[in-house]
Amino acid sequence: MCRVESPAPVTYKCRHTKLIPQQPRVYMCDAADRRGFPCKTPEQTSKGSCHNRLFDCPNCMEKKKRDAKKDGKGPSSGVIGPISSKTGTSITIEA
Ligand SMILES: [Zn+2]
Ligand SMILES: [Zn+2]
Numbered sequence: 001m002c003r004v005e006s007p008a009p010v011t012y013k014c015r016h017t018k019l020i021p022q023q024p025r026v027y028m029c030d031a032a033d034r035r036g037f038p039c040k041t042p043e044q045t046s047k048g049s050c051h052n053r054l055f056d057c058p059n060c061m062e063k064k065k066r067d068a069k070k071d072g073k074g075p076s077s078g079v080i081g082p083i084s085s086k087t088g089t090s091i092t093i094e095a
Contacts, residue, residue, distance in 0.1 A: 002042035003027045012057040 004026045007019040032038045056064065 002038040004042040014056040016057040
């Protein structure tokens with residue numbers, strides 16, 4: 001049976017939330033692979049308790065890398081807050 005992974009919000013250490021995967025991802029089983037298209041009723045998989053709390057989101061990681069390169073002295077200001085606060089649909093999954 002094929003499996004489809006639905007987008008699920010992942011909360012990062014920087015408190016940003018990102019949908020992973022961005023679009024439903026289908027994993028085709030052997031039969032479907034031979035056939036060339038997935039089964040009619042793929043099994044839903046969800047990473048219910050997928051928290052990436054140990055890491056910053058890719059955006060923040062990129063930003064930190066860039067900042068570090070820029071002045072070469074590390075972060076100068078102690079407070080790092082979310083730059084763009086697009087609040088509205090911030091979903092937090094309970095483990
Ligand atoms: Zn299948
Ligand atoms: Zn972030």
